[in-house]
Amino acid sequence: MSDKKASNQMWGGRFASGPAAIMEAINASIGFDRKLYAQDIRGSIAHSEMLAQTGIVSADDQQKIAHGLNTILAEIESGKFAFSTRLEDIHMNVEARLAELIGPAAGRLHTARSRNDQVAVDFRLWVKDEFNRVAVALKGLIETLLTRAEEHAATVMPGFTHLQTAQPVTFGHHCMAYVEMFARDLSRVRDALERMDESPLGAAALAGTGFPVDRHQTAKALGFREPTRNSLDSVSDRDYALEFLSVAAITATHLSRLAEEIVIWSTPQFGFVRLSDSYSTGSSIMPQKKNPDAAELVRAKTGRVNGHLVGLLTVMKGLPLTYSKDMQEDKEAVFDAAETLDLMLAAMTGMIGDLTVNVAAMKKAAGSGYSTATDLADWLVRSLNMPFREAHHVTGRAVALAEEKKVGLEKLSLDDLRSIHHGITDDVFTVLSVQNSVKSRTSFGGTAPAEVRRQIRYWKKRLPKA
DSSP, X not given: OOHHHHHHHHHOTTOTTTHHHXXXXXXXXXXXXXXXXXXXXXXXXXXXXXXXXXXXXXXXXXXXXXXXXXXHHHHHHTTOOOOOGGGOSHHHHHHHHHHHHHGGGGGGTTTTOOHHHHHHHHHHHHHHXXXXXXXXXXXXXXXXXXXXXXXXXXXXXXXXXXXXXEEEEEHHHHHHHHHHHHHHHHHHHHHHHHHTOEEOTTOTTTTOOSSOOOHHHHHHHTTOSEEOSOHHHHHHOOHHHHHHHHHHHHHHHHHHXXXXXXXXXXXXXXXXXXXXXXXXXXXXXXXXXXXXXXXXHHHHHHHHHHHHHHHHHHHHTTOOSSOOGGGGGHHHHHHHHHHHHHHHHHHHHHHHHHOEEOHHHHHHHHTGGGTTHHHHHHHHHHHHOOOHXXXXXXXXXXXXXXXXXXXXXXXXXXXXXXXXXXXXXXXXXXXXXXXXXXXXXXXXXXXXXXXHHHHHHHHHHHGGGO
C-alpha cells in the first residue's frame, strides 16, 4: 500500500483529499464567527478612519475602504454575501470581498493591526452588546416579579426549609427573593461591562506597532472608555468571555431554582399555581395532563450554560502568552450560552407574567406542618419572659399534643396549652394564625406585607437606574 493510500485511510473516508481537507475543516471558524460580521466591519471602519487621520493611509483610500465595508455589510444583512470556508474566518472573508470591490486600496486596511487584535476587539464588542441585551431582559424579568409581588404582598403561603413546611410567608415575599437574586445578576452585568470597557485594537499581533496609531481615537469611536494598556494581554485576554459565561451560569442557576419551584407548585399535590397553555404541553396518551415543559426546559438548559463555562475555563487554563489557536474555541461557547440565556429569560418572564396563583391552596398549605410553632415560642419569650430554649421545649410539647389530637396548633384549647405550661393565656391565639404570623414579621426584609411593599417601592425606585 502506498504512503498516500495509508495516509488517506488513517485520516478517514470522510476526507477524500487527505490531510489538507482535514486541516481546512479544523482550522476554519467562518461557520460560527460570521456572527461577528457587524462588529468586524465596525472595527475596520474605525481603524481605517484612524489610519487616515494619522496620515498612515490617504483620505481617498479610506473613503473607498469605508464605502466597500458598508457595501459588504448590506450584502451580509440581505443574505447576498457568499461565505467561504477556504477563507477561514469572518476577517478574511470580509477582506477578500473588499479587495474584489475596491481593488488595491483594500490591502491598506490591515496596516498596523493583526487578526489577533482584530478578533479581540470584534469579540469584545459582541460580548458587550450581549451583556446589554441581558441587562434589558433581566430588568424585564425583575419588573414582572415586582408586579406579581405587589399583587400578592399579603397572599399567605408556606415557607420551606429542606422542602418541609417551616414558617408562613407571603407569595409576594417569595417573589421578592428572586428580585434580589436577579438584581445581583444585573449588578454583575454592570460590573463586567465596566471591567471590559477597554479596546484592544492597535495591540497588533502581540507587541504593538511602530506606526503612529491613535488607539484612544479608535477606542472612543468604538464606544470604549479607553484602550487596553498591555499589548500582550490585549490579544490573549478572554476574561470578558469567561465573565459573560460566569454571569450566564449564575443567572441560569437562579432561573433553574425558580423553574424547579414552578414545576413543584404546578403539581396537583401542591396546586399553588397554574401555568397558561402558552407555557405548557399535553400528553400524547393522557388527556388530563398539563406539563410544565417550559419550566423543565429552563431547568435543563442550565446544565448547558454551566458546561460552556467549564469548557472555556479548561481551554484557557494552560495557554502561555499570547495568542494560541485554542482561543478559536471561545466563541461557540459564548454564542450558544448567550442564545440559551436569552431564551431562558424570555420564557421565565412569560411564565411568571401569566401564571395563575391559587390563593386558597397556598393559604391552606401555609397552616400545615405546625408552621406557627416558632410564633408560639416567640410569644412565650415575649409574654412570659421565658428563655428561648425553654420556650422551644414547651412549644415542642404543644406540637406533640396537636399531633396526638390530629389538629393544628391554633385548634388546641386554652386548657390544652395550660396543661403544658400554666402561664399561657388566651392572648396566645393572636399569634397562632398564619395571617397574624406573617403580619408580625416586621423586621427589615421580613415577610410582613407592609415590609414586602416597602421593599417593592425600593426596587421600583432603584430599577430604572440599573
